[in-house]
Amino acid sequence: MKNVVESKNLSFSYNGILALSDINISIPQGKFVSIVGPNGAGKTTLLKIILGLIKNYSGTIKVFDKNPDEVDPALIGYVPQFKTMDRKFPAIAIELVASGIIRKWPWRIRGKSKQLAYEALSLVKSEHLAERSLSSLSGGELQRVCLARSFVRNPKLIVLDEPATGIDAIGESDLYNLLENYQSKSGATVLMITHDWHVALHHSDLVLLLNRRQIAFASPKEALSEDNLRIAFGHIGHQHNFRGEN
Amino acid sequence: MLEIFTIPFLQRAFIAGALVGFLSSYFGVFVVQRGMGFLGSGLAHAAFGGVAIGIFLNQEPLLFAIPFTILVAIAITYVKEKTNLAEDTAIGIFFSVSMALGIIFIALKKNYSSDAFNYLFGSILAVNYNDILITSLLSLVTIILFPYWKKWAYSSFDRELAYTDKIKVVFDDYLLNIMVAITIVVSIKVVGIVLIAACLVIPPAAARLVSKTFSKMTVLSIFLGVISTFIGIIFSYYLDLPTGALIILLQAVFFFFFMLIKNNS
Ligand SMILES: Nc1ncnc2c1ncn2[C@@H]1O[C@H](COP(=O)(O)OP(=O)(O)OP(=O)(O)O)[C@@H](O)[C@H]1O
Ligand SMILES: [Mg+2]
Numbered sequence: 223m224k225n226v227v228e229s230k231n232l233s234f235s236y237n238g239i240l241a242l243s244d245i246n247i248s249i250p251q252g253k254f255v256s257i258v259g260p261n262g263a264g265k266t267t268l269l270k271i272i273l274g275l276i277k278n279y280s281g282t283i284k285v286f287d288k289n290p291d292e293v294d295p296a297l298i299g300y301v302p303q304f305k306t307m308d309r310k311f312p313a314i315a316i317e318l319v320a321s322g323i324i325r326k327w328p329w330r331i332r333g334k335s336k337q338l339a340y341e342a343l344s345l346v347k348s349e350h351l352a353e354r355s356l357s358s359l360s361g362g363e364l365q366r367v368c369l370a371r372s373f374v375r376n377p378k379l380i381v382l383d384e385p386a387t388g389i390d391a392i393g394e395s396d397l398y399n400l401l402e403n404y405q406s407k408s409g410a411t412v413l414m415i416t417h418d419w420h421v422a423l424h425h426s427d428l429v430l431l432l433n434r435r436q437i438a439f440a441s442p443k444e445a446l447s448e449d450n451l452r453i454a455f456g457h458i459g460h461q462h463n464f465r466g467e468n
Numbered sequence: 469m470l471e472i473f474t475i476p477f478l479q480r481a482f483i484a485g486a487l488v489g490f491l492s493s494y495f496g497v498f499v500v501q502r503g504m505g506f507l508g509s510g511l512a513h514a515a516f517g518g519v520a521i522g523i524f525l526n527q528e529p530l531l532f533a534i535p536f537t538i539l540v541a542i543a544i545t546y547v548k549e550k551t552n553l554a555e556d557t558a559i560g561i562f563f564s565v566s567m568a569l570g571i572i573f574i575a576l577k578k579n580y581s582s583d584a585f586n587y588l589f590g591s592i593l594a595v596n597y598n599d600i601l602i603t604s605l606l607s608l609v610t611i612i613l614f615p616y617w618k619k620w621a622y623s624s625f626d627r628e629l630a631y632t633d634k635i636k637v638v639f640d641d642y643l644l645n646i647m648v649a650i651t652i653v654v655s656i657k658v659v660g661i662v663l664i665a666a667c668l669v670i671p672p673a674a675a676r677l678v679s680k681t682f683s684k685m686t687v688l689s690i691f692l693g694v695i696s697t698f699i700g701i702i703f704s705y706y707l708d709l710p711t712g713a714l715i716i717l718l719q720a721v722f723f724f725f726f727m728l729i730k731n732n733s
Contacts, residue, residue, distance in 0.1 A: 273632050295633045302628060311501065311625045312682050325633040327621035329683045355680055
């Protein structure tokens with residue numbers, strides 16, 4: 223297999239309003255790829271297409287050489303934007319991790335899946351959180367549990383939507399270390415959305431700079447050139463203006 | 469005391485009551501967790517429309533109420549999936565139309581208003597073998613469908629995650645809402661149309677207060693649902709008061725008891 227994700231002339235509109243136009247990317251196996259762009263750039267929309275959540279796009283996109291909605295979900299570990307997660311749901315951390323293996327909600331956790339779930343939690347140094355209610359976890363703790371949930375199925379592709387939202391600087395660099403560790407062990411491809419082009423510059427092999435259309439898809443240095451950033455964000459050096467707003 | 473278990477109509481009431489308690493408190497956990505409490509009221513009032521048609525035609529009201537309520541459940545789910553209308557808007561529309569239909573049919577059949585009263589407020593005296601048969605069948609189907617608990621729970625937690633894991637979220641929603649609809653109809657004779665929605669909400673909400681996991685919440689909710697129905701029927705017999713109202717009050721006692729426990733721990 224050559225590319226994990228490959229798109230040609232991919233476009234998508236929400237009720238006539240263009241969200242993505244003419245995206246052409248090929249993501250090789252084993253790379254760390256960042257999707258960078260301001261609010262409303264279409265980053266989440268692109269992710270939803272890759273995950274098979276949005277189907278009526280135009281152009282073509284292949285994920286593991288298949289249409290996104292035909293891909294075996296075991297191949298993809300998805301870490302959603304965790305502010306969308308229902309923390310009021312009565313659940314403990316280990317259940318959330320186990321749902322990543324059985325791909326349903328667990329009634330009881332025992333045997334093999336229990337062992338795997340604990341192993342995944344230990345990868346993110348969070349075994350001590352196993353029995354904690356989701357509602358009692360801090361943002362950073364929940365994010366680690368979600369990371370463990372995506373690791374536990376041993377995915378070939380990990381997809382993350384703004385994993386650093388609401389996490390302090392130390393938690394954030396921990397997060398990237400955990401991701402990079404997992405990646406070097408498993409050879410998985412990582413596809414991560416971020417507002418923060420500094421992060422993309424330091425942690426990725428490839429960057430997709432997006433603002434509804436594809437501004438660049440290249441190495442971080444090349445993609446995040448001053449000119450490109452100005453086109454994408456309108457202004458460089460003030461990227462913090464774009465953080466935390468939605 | 470034990471002689472009450474030998475009186476035939478009470479035996480029927482206990483069996484029907486236990487099954488109804490099980491069904492409503494089991495499906496209720498999804499209703500509560502998904503914030504669909506209004507669906508319960510909506511479908512109960514829709515059931516009234518079906519019951520009224522049956523009464524009007526001199527037929528077994530449940531035979532009309534079940535398909536009628538299922539249709540309304542499907543329509544509500546359809547409107548929710550296909551439009552941007554909030555679920556409660558869809559429910560509000562079908563709710564009032566069904567109720568209006570029911571009132572017209574009952575009005576056309578003037579001498580049957582006492583029968584309608586039984587359906588509105590429940591009457592364990594009216595529980596017959598057909599009711600037990602239908603309720604047992606539904607309970608059996610519910611147990612066979614138990615593997616769906618894991619899918620309904622998953623999409624109750626996060627629809628999008630469930631969807632990415634190839635759970636057939638939309639189909640499962642229809643199935644769940646249809647099961648809720650039938651549960652409501654078969655519960656009518658024990659609890660009554662006016663109060664059935666509460667049975668779907670109070671035991672799960674009480675269980676939610678003290679449960680750390682969704683499976684524990686489910687087990688506790690079923691326990692509370694069955695026990696309150698059982699005790700409610702006994703009280704109803706000795707105090708000569710309406711069963712449905714007593715069941716709901718007992719459930720409320722559990723709810724406030726758990727709230728006290730929770731706030732003191
Ligand atoms: N369900 C929807 N219906 C209509 N328009 C939508 C919908 N979801 C997103 N959009 C629009 O599509 C555009 C792209 O949205 P998207 O969520 O992909 O942006 P994003 O890059 O992820 O932004 P953010 O950084 O704020 O998360 C935005 O203009 C948004 O308003
Ligand atoms: Mg987004």
